[in-house]
Amino acid sequence: MKVLYFAWLRSRIGTGMEDVTPPPDVATVGALIEWLKSRSPAHAEAFGQPGLVRAAVNQDYAAPDHAIAASDEIAFFPPVTGGMG
Amino acid sequence: MKVLYFAWLRSRIGTGMEDVTPPPDVATVGALIEWLKSRSPAHAEAFGQPGLVRAAVNQDYAAPDHAIAASDEIAFFPPVTGGMG
Amino acid sequence: MSIRVQREDFDPGAEIAALSAGRPDVGAVTSFVGFVRGSADCPAMTLEHYPGMTERQLAAIETEARQRWDLDGVVIIHRYGRLPVGDRIVLVAVASRHRAAAFSACEFLIDWLKTRAPFWKQEDGPDGPRWVEAKDDDNSRADRWNKTP
Amino acid sequence: MSIRVQREDFDPGAEIAALSAGRPDVGAVTSFVGFVRGSADCPAMTLEHYPGMTERQLAAIETEARQRWDLDGVVIIHRYGRLPVGDRIVLVAVASRHRAAAFSACEFLIDWLKTRAPFWKQEDGPDGPRWVEAKDDDNSRADRWNKTP
Numbered sequence: 013m014k015v016l017y018f019a020w021l022r023s024r025i026g027t028g029m030e031d032v033t034p035p036p037d038v039a040t041v042g043a044l045i046e047w048l049k050s051r052s053p054a055h056a057e058a059f060g061q062p063g064l065v066r067a068a069v070n071q072d073y074a075a076p077d078h079a080i081a082a083s084d085e086i087a088f089f090p091p092v093t094g095g096m097g
Numbered sequence: 098m099k100v101l102y103f104a105w106l107r108s109r110i111g112t113g114m115e116d117v118t119p120p121p122d123v124a125t126v127g128a129l130i131e132w133l134k135s136r137s138p139a140h141a142e143a144f145g146q147p148g149l150v151r152a153a154v155n156q157d158y159a160a161p162d163h164a165i166a167a168s169d170e171i172a173f174f175p176p177v178t179g180g181m182g
Numbered sequence: 183m184s185i186r187v188q189r190e191d192f193d194p195g196a197e198i199a200a201l202s203a204g205r206p207d208v209g210a211v212t213s214f215v216g217f218v219r220g221s222a223d224c225p226a227m228t229l230e231h232y233p234g235m236t237e238r239q240l241a242a243i244e245t246e247a248r249q250r251w252d253l254d255g256v257v258i259i260h261r262y263g264r265l266p267v268g269d270r271i272v273l274v275a276v277a278s279r280h281r282a283a284a285f286s287a288c289e290f291l292i293d294w295l296k297t298r299a300p301f302w303k304q305e306d307g308p309d310g311p312r313w314v315e316a317k318d319d320d321n322s323r324a325d326r327w328n329k330t331p
Numbered sequence: 332m333s334i335r336v337q338r339e340d341f342d343p344g345a346e347i348a349a350l351s352a353g354r355p356d357v358g359a360v361t362s363f364v365g366f367v368r369g370s371a372d373c374p375a376m377t378l379e380h381y382p383g384m385t386e387r388q389l390a391a392i393e394t395e396a397r398q399r400w401d402l403d404g405v406v407i408i409h410r411y412g413r414l415p416v417g418d419r420i421v422l423v424a425v426a427s428r429h430r431a432a433a434f435s436a437c438e439f440l441i442d443w444l445k446t447r448a449p450f451w452k453q454e455d456g457p458d459g460p461r462w463v464e465a466k467d468d469d470n471s472r473a474d475r476w477n478k479t480p
Contacts, residue, residue: 040370
């Protein structure tokens with residue numbers, strides 16, 4: 013499973029991408045977050061405030077109860093701050 | 098008194114500008130219209146439908162009861178149709 | 183000069199660039215460009231205007247926009263004369279710190295310009311040129327700005 | 332192609348011209364250009380984005396705009412990378428027969444783009460670069476479009 017991090021999530025975790033193989037019972041975005049938090053203190057800190065993290069599954073926004081599969085591209089990032097004016 | 102005509106008022110009256118000297122009791126835009134109508138059948142026809150004619154005194158929009166003086170520039174024209182889109 | 187009434191064409195990109203050049207406080211430039219729209223029997227139109235009053239009314243409209251919104255720059259260019267289908271007619275461009283003011287002011291200016299600026303349009307047609315009548319829709323769009331929110 | 336995500340600068344005038352070129356039905360082109368705004372201690376910013384998702388979200392937003400309004404053309408260009416103060420960041424330009432649709436669609440697109448397109452802004456500051464947080468105002472502007480009128 014390909015997991016991407018952007019903006020300060022990337023800075024805190026220390027990488028923009030990792031390939032992970034969570035156990036089969038990790039079947040939703042929310043469960044994946046909980047599992048990722050157990051991987052390192054940096055992960056735990058990055059995901060420490062759930063309200064500040066957004067998720068996308070296969071490049072579409074996804075809620076915590078969104079189902080995930082081994083072939084998915086899953087991304088975590090802060091609320092967007094693009095554009096100007 | 099300088100009187101200007103634009104768009105189809107100009108076409109119908111046959112000139113874009115005329116210098117006129119109405120009698121002193123012609124003291125408002127509305128009275129000037131009535132007096133101009135008496136000058137020729139073309140004037141009478143051009144001012145035949147008062148709802149279709151707008152007026153400006155010294156380049157600002159003016160209502161029929163607006164006062165006029167000999168030194169004024171008074172213009173008559175249809176509702177504007179500029180721009181696009 | 184921010185208000186121009188001219189026969190010549192204009193360059194929207196240059197006008198937009200000029201509004202923000204050397205202005206680090208400008209975050210947004212909105213613009214409107216109006217074009218001569220074609221139909222089967224109208225290859226061109228002619229715009230007549232009232233020289234002097236046009237500039238005066240545009241200046242008054244611009245002043246009102248600057249009073250209503252916090253703007254960093256305004257450009258209004260309106261052409262007159264004979265204009266073939268596809269030609270640019272009018273540009274309104276507004277610079278501001280924030281996009282909300284820039285959008286509102288731009289729309290306000292073009293709505294007022296269409297109902298207050300003394301231009302009259304004559305379309306070429308199969309029976310020769312004919313004067314175009316004012317559209318109620320334009321007046322109701324301009325009237326929006328008079329309502330208290 | 333009407334959606335571009337790129338490091339390079341763009342030419343608003345050329346994009347506006349392309350939207351109406353050879354299109355006699357286009358009466359109005361509205362556009363929005365966003366610039367990097369300066370402050371005393373921030374000479375530049377860096378925009379990070381999510382390649383792939385950005386294009387996908389912009390395409391979805393464009394499709395929605397075309398469903399809501401009768402549009403003749405849409406261009407969305409968004410830059411990423413390091414951008415000094417005064418640089419153009421984003422262009423949204425919309426062509427339509429009539430100005431009302433062109434204005435509404437342009438404003439809709441920029442509002443959604445600011446809340447849905449996956450871009451993140453890092454500002455240079457006296458203590459090094461820092462990530463900028465999302466503004467509630469942007470979300471409330473985008474929410475306008477969800478309300479039934």
